[in-house]
Amino acid sequence: MPAVSPVHPRLTEVTRRIVERSRESRQRYLARLDQAASKEPVRKGLACTNQAHGWAAAPEKDKIMLREMRHPNVAIVSSYNDMLSAHQPFETYPAIIKNAVHEVGATAQFAGGTPAMCDGVTQGEPGMELSLFSRDVIAMSTAIALSHNMFDAVTLLGVCDKIVPGLLIGVLQFGHLPAVFVPAGPMTSGISNGEKSKIRQLFAEGKCDRLELLRSEEASYHGAGTCTFYGTANSNQMLMEIMGLHLPGSAFVHPNTPLRDALTAEAGRVAARNTALGNNFIPVGRMIDEKAVVNGIVGLLATGGSTNHTMHLTAAARAAGIVIDWSDFDDLSAVVPLLAKIYPNGASDVNQFHAAGGMGYLTRELLKGGYLHADVMTVMGQGLQYYTREPFLIDGKVEWREAPEHSADESVLRPITKPFSADGGLRLLDGNLGRAVMKVSAVQPEHRIVEAPVMVFHDQHDVLEAFKRGEMEKDLIVVLRFQGPRAMGMPELHKLTPVMGVLQDRGFKVALITDGRMSGASGKVPSAIHITPEALAGGPLAKLRDGDIVRLDAVTGVLQAKVDSAVWASRERAEADLDANQHGMGRELFASFRHAATGAEEGALSLGLAH
Template sequence: MSSRPLHPRLIEVTQRIIERSRDSRARYLQRLEAAAAKEPVRKGLACTNQAHAWAAAPENDKIMMREMRQPNMAIVSSYNDMLSAHQPLEVFPAIIKAAVREVGATAQFAGGTPAMCDGVTQGQPGMELSLFSRDVIAMSTAVALSHNVFDAALYLGVCDKIIPGLLMGALQFGHLPAVFVPAGPMTSGISNKDKAKVRQLFAEGKCGRDELLASEEGSYHGAGTCTFYGTANSNQMLMEVMGLHLPGAAFVNPNTPLRDALTAAAGRRAAQITALGNEFIPVGKVVDEKAVVNGIVGLLATGGSTNHTIHLIAIAKAAGIEINWDDFHDLSEVTPLLARVYPNGAADVNHFHAAGGMGYLIRELIDAGHMHDDVLTVAGHGLRRYAQEPFLIDSKAEWRDAPAQSGDEAVLRPAGSPFSADGGLRLLSGNVGRAVIKVSAVAPEHRVVEAPAIVFDDQDDVLAAFKRGELEKDFVAVLRFQGPRANGMPELHKLTPALGVLQDRGFKVALVTDGRMSGASGKVPSAIHMTPEVLCGGPLGKVRDGDIIRLDAELGVVEARVDAAEWAKRDCPTADMSKNGHGMGRELFASFRASATGAEEGAIALGLAH
């Protein structure tokens, strides 16, 4: 099939991002060019610096480093063995080091970054560190690379804040090539539908904790990422459509020969694209305006995580590129939804991969004019290289074209017959502020809710009211003081089972909050990331119990139906956030909370001015 011309909306949004970012992007690229070197960067160090840098290296590696001709790769990893997604990364450095030696290069483990799991901290005090762990990861990435002895870097990571943090850090060293190396999803366990059913039964008191734990262990049962399509797997999709993985690397299971072959291939490829050779591909040029737009389109076409309406903004900012929620909304109106993976469907990412996966998806989007093909990737020029999938041949990864037909159109469809004509992510605005909503998993009959507000300041108060039987009615839960500056913007996903129960009982329910819901945002309509946040005077704070709230996801409206004169007289409340400032390390993040930008600005606590 020949490609159609680029969709006019894709051209329009890309061009306005280019214009909006012209000055900041130019400054970023100027610094990139100034930092790039045509010889090993370690050559510029004094002898004592050099000796320190390779004192513990194997003797043969020392010989190559002393010769000052071959590239030296940095390995930055989020490995830990508590978290299933990161446990497989333990063996990756040895695989990479052996692979780069095959092409006459060296590699060193430059540093580790923290990696926390929202699935473990969900609903707990530690969750209030989660969003800012992204910025800590960016800083720790910079520390790892600050020794200035590397000619390229390989980034090992997977989950929610880890990939955005690694990429934000990598972009501060934009003159270095960067290859991202994933671990892959765990094999499929019990179905996501069955898991969600047991969670709801537990919320209703109809099953016990032993049954709930058995269900959860049947789902989260081995090494690799969770198999639902939340933020972790949305990360891997993004790295692929932005050209930062090797093609088809995202969803190959860990601890398999193909996974190890892809890891080795990533090391060899990183060694081939340094400034010392003839194919220099610095990460700061891979992540340009077109790549960012491709990332947004990929997110929309797959029904990906709402967290990326925050993270992609921060990533783009790190490369001198300015995007906002209008860009997401306008692209969503014309981007076809081609995948249904839980929570937007019954399948998991293994089913998606088996049906054709990323190679099929990318080809469909390019051919339909919904993605830019003319981009630079770690595999070379052109995103069409990613319309391929890897196979194991003689113990090495080789590539061939992705299948021409979807293996299961209940999971993955061609662009000509999508699940929906739009991407299911929408901007909401009104007198309470601006928010985003993901409707790809919300049934059409639930997309408009008009009901009295019940105002809460803590998610536990919502659950307590549910248990007391006080929420057996139509209502909109207005949950305040959940933004970045209030308490670090924790995910509120533990509200989903209770609100889902009420919706299933026939009540009209919705959530409006300045907090996050999660990559698993599901069937209950939720206006999230409300900005400005209430702690900073956001008008959502003017809502009182009993005010009629209208959430209309079809028309893009979220508003309090209160007389304008009365609304203007109301003050925003103050909050006592003292209980959120201590315990579980939260006191260490006070400066992050104090300096964080708003959700639509990426909730950034770092200095990323260009």
């Protein structure tokens, strides 16, 4: 049993206020969960015709077990497709899971598939405007898959940006069922992230051609598995593990390896064992409670995780009747130490993080410091101590051993006694421009305060054109507005990263302010993102004009337009012509999502999750 320190007072304080804030909505959620829970298979209450439809195509042996109504039936919900590297490995998982659950006297059925899109493919393209809302589509797809009421537990196969949050939101609507998330793991390391970033900046400056850029990108993204930088996809995997939804140590095991397949099989067996038909009932809706959510926030802060989770974790928590906001992230960030530096926050990738000690080492160190709630329920049972271990394949079976006592590489993973910084590197910025988040873990201290005139844009491509014309060779703050969920689905804006990096490297004081996203790849340039309220929803960002002086101060948490208060109060709001962003590439199908979307701090949800 690893050493566990008393919980840090700040965790206790933040958890207490989340519990109080969520009291009514959480009670309503749990009441519905208890109403749906049953000690007998829920399919037993279906009419004979319904039952026959439900197992008509099952193998004869499975039909016998399903008819007997004594054996667990495990749903498989998968985001498999073979275009995206992270999801291609899932092709073989259903067969592995089905074989594994048979070993413990259960059955499994492929309940349904969900979409899975890649922001890396759609970056800077119209398809990116569907990206955020694909999360809500995935949640609905998960609900449809489980709506047949045939199942006693769920295995969820997903990895990347919107997929895992969507699966979690969806399965929490079936919170009376046990759920185990099954990752695919990262691809092997390609060229260094530093080299990749260098080539991107050279291309932005016109110093290398497109073929050289393509060769660099292909050397980085070269095989099956997630991208190896620490963006939203790999932050998802960390999050599912530290919240107890994965098997311990499974997040960063490579696909298409014997250990990966063994972990997939074990995930199926664990799901079958955790049903109400046995003695180890672990419904996901009770497992994901206020303490588990706080542990998730801590994990993100301690590793410099994706800023997307200031929305995704917020949305998932609301799906379980738990209300969190950016002040919770900010207050925890002030005390949670940064123990990992993974690109873009450092030079190393997730494979080097995993080799240095990975999730088991990280979890044990955070427990030592009192930065995690140890007394939480996980898919392995009561207590987070299971997650200080790492898996090994011994004689064809998975065995867990304690993670290494010492980090194998302190340039990527450090002990609690020697953190990279004393805080978690996420800031809440507030002022007369609204509320925003900023990831500072990759921003050098000398760049964390910028006060400069603004250049205002309504389209990221206009920013790139202004850079090419040489109009941005000065201290400036780029304001890119009308990018929020209601305006155009809140696209990620990575296309701006190289040019902003070039300007900073040339010695200019630069920053970005936007109601769009920069996500897990937020890097060295200070970026106030997710501004809420967004410009289209009455946000003050619409009042800014070219040349206004703005102060972005990540030290004191200020985001302020330094405009005379009387002038600011009387100034009319700008409008944007968004007609071109409402049609084509399927965008017209998402009009209702845009109209219904909540603010970024409320999770940018278009779903009816009022509890």
